[in-house]
Amino acid sequence: MDIYFYNTLTRKKEKFKPINKNEIRIYSCGPTVYKDATIGNMRTNIMQDILRRVLKYNGYKLKHAMNITDVGHLVSDGDEGEDKMLKSAREEHKTPLEIAKHYTELFFEDLKALNIETPEIICKATDHIPEMLEYVEKLMKNGYAYETSTAIYFDISKLDQYPILSNINLDDQKAGARVDVDTEKRNPYDFALWIKAPKNHLMKWDSPWGPSYPGWHIECSAMGQKYLGEQFDIHTGGIDLIPTHHENEIAQSKGECGKIPANYWIHGEYLLIDGGKMSKSLGNVYLIKDITKRGYDALVYKLFSYSCHYRNKLNFTWEGIDAAAKSLERLKNGYQTHKNGNDIVEDEKIKDLEKRFHEAINDDLNMPLAMGVVWEAVRYEKKSTKIAELLLKFDTVLGLKIDEEQKAKKLEIPEEILKLVEKRKQAREEKNWEESDRLRDLIKEKGYEVKDTKDGMQVFY
DSSP: OOOEEEETTTTEEEEOOOSOTTOEEEEEOOOBTTSOOOHHHHHHHHHHHHHHHHHHHTTOOEEEEEEEBOSOOBSSSSSOSOBHHHHHHHHHTSOHHHHHHHHHHHHHHHHHHTTOOOOSEEEEGGGGHHHHHHHHHHHHHTTSEEEOSSEEEEOGGGSSSSOSSSOOOGGGSOOTHHHHHOTTOSSTTOEEEEEEOOTTOSSOBOOTTSSEEEOTTHHHHHHHHHHHOSSEEEEEEEGGGIIIIIHHHHHHHHHHHSSOSEEEEEEEOOEEETTBOOOTTTTOOOOHHHHHHTTOOHHHHHHHHTTSOTTSOEEEOHHHHHHHHHHHHHHHHHHHHHHTOOOOOOHHHHHHHHHHHHHHHHBTSOHHHHHHHHHHHHTOSSOOHHHHHHHHHHHHHHOOOTTSOOOOOOOOOOHHHHHHHHHHHHHHHTTOHHHHHHHHHHHHHTTOEEEEETTEEEEEO
């Protein structure tokens, strides 16, 4: 059965034509390990997991590489600011190596909790400095890069087209702060390949241009080429990477070998929080552990993400997570009911369900449509082991562990919080609304949230 993907490069849905049918090669932009990965980051990883599972469902073998950015990503997507790793290390009073190790471990713990498959190749930026240096030297030799007193820059004027993915008109863009960073740049949108390090810079390596460190974009070009070749099948990432990181990856590859590195570029949309942006200032930056601390299985978030196509914005609410938790429970119970059933189900019905599920996932990873077929199978009036077996086959794509018992974690509320909740309950009974609000705010300051429901007060972490 044919597979179709929306290709950011061509801005249309296309039939997937692999370079080598025996092995699909994929590159995914992994985390910059200077802080916790948010549930927004994890939405992208869930999309990439579904992509893997769909390709395997179709019988393909995979060679999938994902980078770990532990140097080179500045606090701005331009060329200004300090390295995110160094900033985090200073704030947490740790070394960059300690920061990278800590947040890399947390990232993979989240992947495990979400039952997200680990790519075949995990490559750290700091382990590939020689490959990056070689890549930059090749760009210099080919005439696509030049040296200033502060950095080695890529010269976008040498390209036949820039940008390609974002399709913006550079003439309509304001130069902005990036121009002021290095007045030696030939073009406002030239970007740093390699940055000359100040004397006190913690992360630096010897290079033909003195002690220095890589820019953000060069790592993916160098590692992608090392593990997957000059051209591979698919490149994935979040939509935020299109106008800078992925645009510049393509530029580097064209300068180094004359080729666009991937044939298909697949990007996941943003996650919204209560209809708005996720930000520290709004206090709505959520992690997977925030979901599990409220007593939900992490897989609830995975199922929640299937309610929306990966190319559409998904709105996160706690009410939505609660509904997804109930759905996961119904899904697991439905599987068990069919597993214990002995009704006879026609082979034609099984084939029809499987065909429609297969068509849905092959249609640009259409998980909302696929879940519609899953629920039709769960609710089928005849309870049969055949349906149970089909649901297990579907779960090789869903990754929800439907044959395992639901994991609900009990939320342990400290005695101090319980006493405040009791005092608030009393204040409300006495209609002392001012005191009730004061206690609610005090509970929130201590890291908990109290909600008034028809079943009484509920406390969340």
